[in-house]
Amino acid sequence: MEKYRGKRVSLGKRWPRWLPAALLLAAIALDLARTEFNTFPLLAAALVAAAPVLSLAGTLTIEVAASLMGLLFGYLERRAPLFSEATTVAFASIAFLTVIAAFLNQAFAHER
Numbered sequence: 001m002e003k004y005r006g007k008r009v010s011l012g013k014r015w016p017r018w019l020p021a022a023l024l025l026a027a028i029a030l031d032l033a034r035t036e037f038n039t040f041p042l043l044a045a046a047l048v049a050a051a052p053v054l055s056l057a058g059t060l061t062i063e064v065a066a067s068l069m070g071l072l073f074g075y076l077e078r079r080a081p082l083f084s085e086a087t088t089v090a091f092a093s094i095a096f097l098t099v100i101a102a103f104l105n106q107a108f109a110h111e112r
Contacts, residue, residue: 020050020062047097051104063098
C-alpha cells in the first residue's frame with residue numbers, strides 16, 4: 001500500500017475513508033423513511049468497511065455507533081423491550097463482527 005506521508009492525497013484516494021459513515025447515514029435515512037427495509041446489513045457493512053481504511057479507534061467508534069443505532073432501531077421498530085430477543089441477537093452479531101473487524105484492522109495496519 002502506498003505511503004501518504006508528506007504527499008497530497010487526491011479525493012479519489014480519500015473517499016473510502018468516508019464509506020463507513022455513509023453506510024451509517026444510509027441506515028438512518030432508510031429507518032427514518034419507515035420502509036420495510038432491514039437496516040442491520042448496512043450497520044454490519046459499515047463495520048467491515050471501516051476495518052481496512054480506519055484506525056483501530058475509528059473502527060471501534062463505528063462499532064459503538066452501529067451498536068447504539070441497532071438497539072435504537074430495534075426498539076423503535078418493534079416497540080419491544082430494549083433487550084428483547086431480536087435486539088439481543090442483532091447486538092451480539094454486531095459485537096462478533098467488531099471482533100472480526102478489529103482483527104482485519106490490525107492485519108491491514110501492517111500494510112499501511
